[in-house]
Structures are given as C-alpha cells and as structure tokens.
Amino acid sequence: MKDHHEPTDPTDAGPADSGRRAFMGVAAGITAAVVAPGVVLHSVTAAPRSEAVTSDVRWGLLIDTAKCVDGCSACVDACDRENGLNLQNKPASASQEHWDDQKAVWIRKVQLQDNQTGRVTNLPLMCQHCEHPPCVDVCPTGASFKRADGIVMVDRHTCIGCRYCMMACPYKARSFIHKAVEDQLTRVPRGKGCVESCNLCVHRRDFGEDSTACVDACREAGHEAIVFGDLKDPESSIRKHLAEMASRQIREDLSLNTGVRYSGI
Amino acid sequence: MAKAAVRAGLVAVGLAWVLVAQVVLAADAKTYVLEGSKAAALESCVEPTDVMRRKHMELIKHQRDETVHGGIRSSKHSLAGCVECHIRSDADHVPQPIHRKDEFCGACHAFTAVNLNCFDCHASVPKGPGAEQASHAAFQAVGADRSVQARPDGEDH
Numbered sequence: 214m215k216d217h218h219e220p221t222d223p224t225d226a227g228p229a230d231s232g233r234r235a236f237m238g239v240a241a242g243i244t245a246a247v248v249a250p251g252v253v254l255h256s257v258t259a260a261p262r263s264e265a266v267t268s269d270v271r272w273g274l275l276i277d278t279a280k281c282v283d284g285c286s287a288c289v290d291a292c293d294r295e296n297g298l299n300l301q302n303k304p305a306s307a308s309q310e311h312w313d314d315q316k317a318v319w320i321r322k323v324q325l326q327d328n329q330t331g332r333v334t335n336l337p338l339m340c341q342h343c344e345h346p347p348c349v350d351v352c353p354t355g356a357s358f359k360r361a362d363g364i365v366m367v368d369r370h371t372c373i374g375c376r377y378c379m380m381a382c383p384y385k386a387r388s389f390i391h392k393a394v395e396d397q398l399t400r401v402p403r404g405k406g407c408v409e410s411c412n413l414c415v416h417r418r419d420f421g422e423d424s425t426a427c428v429d430a431c432r433e434a435g436h437e438a439i440v441f442g443d444l445k446d447p448e449s450s451i452r453k454h455l456a457e458m459a460s461r462q463i464r465e466d467l468s469l470n471t472g473v474r475y476s477g478i
Numbered sequence: 479m480a481k482a483a484v485r486a487g488l489v490a491v492g493l494a495w496v497l498v499a500q501v502v503l504a505a506d507a508k509t510y511v512l513e514g515s516k517a518a519a520l521e522s523c524v525e526p527t528d529v530m531r532r533k534h535m536e537l538i539k540h541q542r543d544e545t546v547h548g549g550i551r552s553s554k555h556s557l558a559g560c561v562e563c564h565i566r567s568d569a570d571h572v573p574q575p576i577h578r579k580d581e582f583c584g585a586c587h588a589f590t591a592v593n594l595n596c597f598d599c600h601a602s603v604p605k606g607p608g609a610e611q612a613s614h615a616a617f618q619a620v621g622a623d624r625s626v627q628a629r630p631d632g633e634d635h
Contacts, residue, residue, distance in 0.1 A: 261615040265548030297606070360547065368546045369599060397601045399558050400608025404599030416608050419549040420615075 262419045271363035272413050273342065273444040273472035274425075275451050275460060280438035281335045288337050288439065289320045291430030295414060297398040304392055317388035317403075319411040320427060325478065334478055337427065337439070339411035340365055340386040341463065342472030348378035348387065357408075363444070363472050366412045374406040383464050386410045413441075444472060510586045512566040517582075520563070524554040524620050534560075538596075552615050557596060559616025562604050575602035 293299040296319060303312040325334045346365045348357045356372035359365050367378075367387075379387045387410040394403050400416040403409065414425040428441045442451030460474040511517050523530045525537070541555040564582040565573045577584040577597040587594040604613060 260618075261551035261611070262549045263552040265544070265550060358547065360549065362549070366546070368543075370542055370546065393598070396605070397599065398606035398608060399561070399601040399604055399612055400606055402599040402601070407599075415549070416551075416611075419545075419551045420611055 260421065262421075266360055266362040266418075268361045268363075269445065271444045271472060272418065273363065273442065273451060273474065274339075274413075274428075275440040275442075275454050275474045275476065276336060277438045277440075277454075277458070278334050278336045278475055278477040280436050281337065282434075282436055282438075283324075283333070283335050285434060285436065286322060287430040287434035287436070288427035289318070289322060291426040292320045292339075292411070293318075295426035297396075297401045297403060300396050300398070301394065302392075315389075315391055317390055317409060319386075319388070319409075321385075336475055336478065338384060338386070338463070339427075339473065340382075341384050341469070342411075342413065344470035344472070346469070347381040347383065347467075351377040351381040353377065360415075362418070364413050364415055364418070365410075366415065367408050367410065369402065369404065369407040369409070372407040374408065376408060378408055382410075383467055383469075510582055512564065512582050515566045515582065516563045523563075524559070551612065552619050554616055554619035556612065556616040556619075557600055558604070558609060558612035559620075561600075561602065562609070562613030562616065565603060573603040577602050 290299075298317055298319065301316050303309070303316070307315070320337050320339045323336050323338045325336065326332070327334075342359075342363055342365045344359075344363070346357070346359055348365065349359055352358075353375060354371045354373055356368045356370075357365070357378045358368060374389065376389055379385075379389065387408050389408050390403060390405055393405045397403050414422075417425060423441075425439075425441050428439045431437060431439045440451045440454050442449040444451060444455075446452060455474065458476045460476040461478060462469070462471045462474060463478075517523065525533070530537075537555040538557055538560075541553050542557070544550045544553065545556075560583075561576050565576055566581060567573050574581050575584075575597070576582055577587075577594055579585060579588045583594060583597070601609065604610070
C-alpha cells in the first residue's frame with residue numbers, strides 16, 4: 214500500500230523532487246541507450262538483406278500431422294496465392310485430369326493409410342530442404358543449389374529444364390513450368406522451361422519476416438499444425454517443439470537430413 | 479600496291495566515319511525515358527546515364543546472382559527497381575508492360591535489335607505486395623525520394 218502521509222504542499226518537496234526528476238531523466242537516458250539498439254536491431258530485421266545469407270541459421274519446418282485436418286487445404290491455397298501459382302492457366306487443349314497432373318504445385322496434401330490398422334494420416338508434403346539434396350547432386354548446370362541458410366532452390370537463370378532434379382527428388386516435390394506464363398508476381402518470377410519448388414517463401418526470409426505463408430494460413434485456420442523456424446537456434450520455437458515431441462524425417466533411410474520434420478507418422 | 483593502299487585508306491575513312499557517326503548520333507540520341515514515369519522526374523538513374531546505357535545488363539546480371547544465391551535484396555541495381563521507376567501508367571492509371579515496343583525497355587531493345595527476355599519470367603508491371611517492398615528497397619539503396627509521383631502522360635502539360 215502506498216503511504217498517504219506525503220507533504221501536500223508542492224513547495225515543500227521542491228529540491229528532493231527536482232533531484233528525483235534529474236535522476237529519472239538520467240535513468241531514462243540510460244534505459245534508452247541500452248534498449249534502443251535492440252529496438253533499432255528489430256526494425257532492421259524488417260529491412261531487406263544487404264549481406265549475403267550465412268550458415269548461422271538453417272530454416273526448417275515441423276509439421277504435426279495429428280493437427281493436420283482431413284480436407285483442409287489452407288496451407289496449399291495460401292502457398293498458391295503467395296507464390297503466384299494460382300495465376301497459372303490451363304491450356305485449352307489440355308484435359309482437366311492432365312492439367313491437374315502437370316500444373317506446378319509447391320505443397321501437396323498427401324494421405325497415408327496404414328493397411329494393417331486402417332489409420333489415416335494427412336500431411337502436407339513440400340520440398341524437404343535436405344542438407345544433402347539429391348537434386349543439387351544431379352543438376353548439370355548448378356541451377357539447383359542450397360543456399361547457405363539451408364533453403365534448397367532453383368536458380369532459374371541457369372536452369373535449362375532438363376528435369377534431372379525432378380527424377381532425383383525422393384519427395385516428388387518439384388514442378389515444371391510447361392507453358393509460357395504471364396502476369397507473374399514481382400516477388401516470384403516464373404517462366405516456361407524451368408523447374409521450381411517450395412523455397413520456404415524466400416522473399417519473406419530476405420525481408421526479415423518470421424513466418425511462411427503456409428504457417429500463417431494454418432494458424433489462421435485454427436490448426437497450428439506447422440511451425441517454422443531456425444533449426445540451429447536452441448531457443449527457437451521449432452527447436453523447443455522438436456525437443457518435446459517425437460518427430461521423423463520422411464525417407465529417413467536416405468540420410469538426407471531434411472529441414473522439414475513430421476511428428477505423428 | 480597502290481591499289482592496296484587506296485583500299486586500306488578507304489577502309490580507314492569508312493571506320494572513322496562510322497566512329498564519328500556514332501558519336502554524333504549518341505550526342506543527340508533520342509532519350510527513351512518516358513514522360514510520366516518516375517524516372518522522368520529524377521536527375522539521373524542509379525548510375526550516370528552513359529554507364530547505364532552501356533552497362534545496365536552487367537549490373538543486373540551481377541545483382542541477380544547476389545539476390546538468388548545470397549538473398550541480397552537491398553541493392554540499387556534491382557530489376558524490380560528498374561520497373562518501378564521506369565514504368566508509365568496510361569490515363570486510367572493502368573501501368574503499361576515495360577517491355578512493350580513503345581515503352582522504356584522495349585523501345586530501346588527494338589531499336590538496337592537486342593533480344594530482351596527478362597520479362598519472359600519477371601513481372602513487366604509492378605505486381606503483388608512484394609513489388610512494393612522490392613521497389614522500396616531499391617529506392618532506399620539509391621537514396622532517392624520514393625515520393626516522386628509519376629503522372630500519366632498529358633496530365634501535367
């Protein structure tokens with residue numbers, strides 16, 4: 214409780230009060246000096262990268278298949294919008310079935326069924342961002358590459374569309390653009406004759422945002438089945454989740470050390 | 479012998495003439511910067527104009543590798559920045575694709591008969607929320623005032 218027996222006359226408390234004010238001023242200054250760099254640092258992270266990415270971080274996803282709901286396609290739709298995949302047009306000559314097969318997709322909702330028990334698991338499957346990516350091994354031009362921060366990408370300037378990487382990928386994660394494209398988004402250039410796949414919303418990474426489109430969409434849909442983060446940071450939420458729950462890589466037998474982990478399979 | 483000398487002389491004169499013609503032509507060369515684009519309101523491009531005319535393709539090429547492999551998005555040599563600054567909107571404020579034959583990139587490339595294929599893949603008009611971010615970054619890198627407003631042709635004169 215506060216003591217209410219303070220002097221009521223303001224002149225009484227004059228010198229002591231001004232001394233306190235001076236102290237408060239200095240304290241505020243020191244606080245600002247200590248805190249401000251942190252604040253500035255925070256606002257800088259929203260600015261675009263001016264230094265090349267380093268291997269101090271490794272981006273990854275953790276997908277809790279127990280929370281991934283049957284029939285929900287929030288992550289797929291958000292990915293389509295974020296990366297301009299919804300701007301693809303079906304060629305008039307193609308049948309719908311053929312087009313569904315051929316159009317570029319970065320996330321596929323895959324359903325697994327255990328034949329013994331009948332248990333069904335849903336999981337979104339995208340580029341797994343392997344530490345040792347087979348697509349990079351086989352690429353004849355060096356277009357398929359792994360960025361220092363662990364994102365596996367295609368440099369479409371050098372991609373010749375040979376599709377070796379599509380053959381090499383154990384996850385069927387890569388797509389090929391068969392037809393000339395118009396109306397591309399500025400942030401996601403796209404052209405005929407190149408292979409592409411999930412790049413963990415690389416434009417968001419480079420502008421310092423802290424999530425991906427699929428993670429945001431999953432949270433908005435109320436499922437929170439996907440966690441994005443830095444696998445090298447012990448304090449990151451993805452590492453904390455990984456420490457708490459059992460998780461697996463898909464095709465662990467290939468020893469690719471994927472950046473995308475699944476729990477509940 | 480004399481014939482060879484004459485021939486050599488003629489070649490030399492021809493070469494000199496080509497050089498002179500190029501300099502003269504360059505001096506009063508048409509400017510391709512479009513009225514109504516932001517670029518028209520700025521003093522110069524991200525580098526001096528003569529450097530840009532000769533080297534823009536090299537600048538962009540280096541930048542593309544730094545962006546794709548290093549994630550550097552704050553360079554002033556950014557294709558999104560080029561488009562944002564040189565794009566012209568028509569009277570209805572609809573941005574016109576920059577590689578069209580009468581627009582900034584397309585006009586010069588048509589004149590010089592150089593194939594322009596950046597826009598087979600890249601957006602030829604600023605499009606999507608990322609466009610805003612990318613072009614803002616480019617303007618920041620140059621230190622230019624992004625508030626320079628582009629006016630559609632004919633609105634201010």
